[in-house]
Amino acid sequence: MNMAQTKQSFLWLSIAAVLAAVDQLSKAIVETLLPLGATHPVNAFFNFVHTLNPGAAFSFLADASGWQWWFFTGIAIIVSMILASLILRHPTSREIPAYALILGGAVGNLIDRLTRGAVVDWLDFYWNAMHWPAFNLADVWIVTGAGLMLLKSFQPQVKDSRAW
Structure with a gap:
């Protein structure tokens, strides 16, 4: 790897x-300003909340007996290592921005699992009585990165691997 690639990595x-x-800072602010379980209405479709999610996205497996902590922690570690490796080995790849977003989100939620035992969620969107499961900025980073990868999959391949 040359110096320019090292700098890009x-x-x-x-x-x-x-x-x-940024994800961790936002969660620290929520923990400081809102007691666990609290809801602060903002408008007709959004609340700030303070919840702990021991499961995965959309509270998947949140009610499991505790094994899910090990499972999701292990997945986050493995995915983070793979993404960091891809960024280091292919810093000019067109997927790198998506990898960086997913890595940032995975690490943000991994820190929660390791330090709090569960992921802090605080963004609560709803319509009437229907609530989207609460989420956080790390989730936004992950979904945005996955969305970028999906969009890129529909674009024709270019010869210049640096093009995004």
């Missing part, structure tokens, strides 16, 4: 780290 890994830090 460092840039994308730094972006992922900043995204994880």
Whole structure:
């Protein structure tokens, strides 16, 4: 790997780290301002909430007996290692921005699992009595990265691997 590629790898890994830090800062603010279980209405379709999710996205397996902590922690570690490796080995790949977003989100939620035992969720969108499961910025990063990858899959391949 040449110096330019090393710098690009460092840039994308730094972006992922900043995204994880922003996620953690937002969760620390929620923990400071809202007691666990509290809801603060903002408008007719959005609340700030403070919940802990021991499961995965959309509270999947949140009611399991505890094994899910090990499972989701292991997945987050493996996915983070794979994404960091891809960023280091292919820093000019057109998928790298998506990888950085997913890595930042995975690390943000992994930190929660390791330090809190569950993921802090605080964004609550709803319509009438129908609530979307609460989520956080790490989830936004992950979904955005996955969406970018999906969009890229529909675009024709370009010869220049640096093009995004």
